[in-house]
Amino acid sequence: MSADIDRIFNALTDSHAQEKGATLASLFAADPDRFSRLSLRLDDLLLDYSKTSLTDTTRALLFDLARAAGVEAKRDAMLAGARINITEDRAVLHTALRRRAGEVVLVDGQDVMPEVVGVLGAMGVFAEGVRAGTVTGEGGERFTDVVNIGIGGSDLGPAMATLALAPYHDGPRLHFVSNVDGAHLYDTLKSLDPKTTLFIVASKTFTTQETMANARSARAWLAGALGEAAVGSHFAAVSTALDKVSAFGIAPDRVFGFWDWVGGRYSIWSAVGLPLMIAIGAEAFRAFLDGAADLDAHFAAAPLEENLPVLLALTGIWHRDICGYATRAVIPYDQHLARLPAYLQQLDMESNGKRVTREGKPVAHDTGPVVWGEPGTNGQHAFFQLIHQGTSPVPVEFLVAARGHEPGLERHHTMLMANCLAQSEALMRGRTLEEARGQLLAKGVAPEEAERLAPHRVFPGSRPSVTLAYSILDPYALGRIIALYEHRVFVEGAIWDINSFDQWGVELGKELADTLLPAVESGVAPPSLSGSSAGLLQHLSALGAPAA
Ligand SMILES: O=P(O)(O)OC[C@H]1O[C@](O)(CO)[C@@H](O)[C@@H]1O
DSSP: OOOHHHHHHHHHHHHHHHHTOOOOHHHHHOOTTTTHHTTTTTTEEEOTTSSSSOHHHHHHHHHHHHHHHTHHHHHHHHHTOOOOBBTBBBOOGGGGSSOTTTTTOTTEEEEEEEHHHHHHHHHHHHHHHHHHHBBOOTSSOBEEEEEOOOGGTTTHHHHHHHHHTTOOSSSSSSEOOOOOSSHHHHHTTTOOGGEEEEEEESSSOOOHHHHHHHHHHHHHHHHHOOOOGGHHHHHEESSHHHHHHHHHHGGGGGGOOOOTTOOGGGOOOGGGGGGHHHOOOHHHHHHHHHHHHHHHHHHHSSSSGGOOHHHHHHHHHIIIIOOOEEEEEEEEEGGGGTTTTHIIIIIIIHHHHOBBOSSOOOOOSOOOEEEOOOTTTTTGGGGGHOOOSOOOOOOEEEEEEEESSTTTTHHHHHHHHHHHHHHHHHHHHHHHHHHHHHHHHHHHHHHHHHHHHGGGGOOOOOEEEEEESSSSSOOOHHHHHHHHHHHHHHHHHHHHOOEEEEEGGHHHHHHHHHHHHHHHHHTOOOTTSSSHHHHHHHHHHHTOOOOO
16 A cells, blocks of 8 residues: 555545534535535436535545546556456456447457457347247247346346346246255246246356256256257356356357456356346347446546546445445335345455455455445335434445336336435434424423433434436446446455455355265264354254255
């Protein structure tokens, strides 16, 4: 960490301490232009960060911080195909996947665009064939159901986006099986007809234990019903490991490849998006890519002060490192974005849940926060109590569209918007003891009783939130929103000087699961196992856990 960065972090901390007395309400009262100064628009997409405790001084310091951390140069290196994933020696080029034919993106001097365009074209032919009923099952019947088998980045992206774009879904039904828990596959398959079911096995590495177990069981289900010869017509695969796919027995013309420079959690734009393309069609999928491409162009060119991902990242740095908030809630007031929090958990926490710098030294500041959330209004009736009155403030990120898609239910959308605005307003304003007391007295509550009840009705207020507002959640808008979050994660990682593109933290558990499988099968704990795990294994075996 350079002396410059240290100095700016210290200046931010000092400013925060000095400004602590000012409530958000007082900041608005003192400055009628606060919203227009602390919000940023890209066409219809608006980021309002005026309901945070940022001031002109601290915002300027945060821009200094981004500059001192070399955000612009790091961004340019990523977009130019440099091998910035230094622990895996890989370029990071998910942005190439949204570029158009004819553009040039070099990796090691080689233009990757012809291959990108080629795979996208092959996906389009296959997806449109499935949608039109010209690509069929073994018996010539049209596919009514498509089951995607994958986990992590090979599941969350297409699952989130297929739900998000439900109003545009006019292809076969989509199902997503990720968990190795047999319940996930079993419950999905029990209502499906093998004759009209297509499986897509999605795995970047084609070695992931859960995906391979589910794929093998799905294959057995299909072959058991239709015979081994039918497997080829009912399976497709998405992977970077083409040799392993072919060993699994999936025909080469049913395999859609991608490249090691696409991280799993950044892969929705690649062939991993095939289920989404089957759901909404190749044209709408292109609009999804275009939304992301336009956001990429904005990220690449806009000055830091007018750069949406940068601003969103700086609010994140402010809340995590200067205000000390350990979590952030993502609350889409958009039921179709119900899976967005889960998607962002992987995008953000797998990218920035790191404790050493790119040089392998301990980080100087806290890195990625815990990301969590649920759609509004449901969250209001569950955990908003704590967000309003709990002892640990939680910065909230609201998402809301001006319009929904549901004919005849426009009034519902009006109510949804009112709730979204009400929550950020209530968090910001709060309610004082005097106000609480006054309201009780106005309702005719006796003074003594009002005194007893009032403290329970106090809201501290000054609870921060940012809001992303857009016109309607169509494929283009979704593409922009997801790209915005990707680049936000990038900028935060760049400021923390961590590698946001590896995920060594998931490896130890995977290794131990492999080691423990024989122990669970035999019911005999290896001597190396802790007393706790050995005791649990013994208990479960005694209760009848299935053996090999
Ligand atoms: O696509 P794959 O190779 O099956 O990996 C699935 C997921 O597993 C992880 O490696 C972590 O467990 C993710 O990064 C990835 O998205």
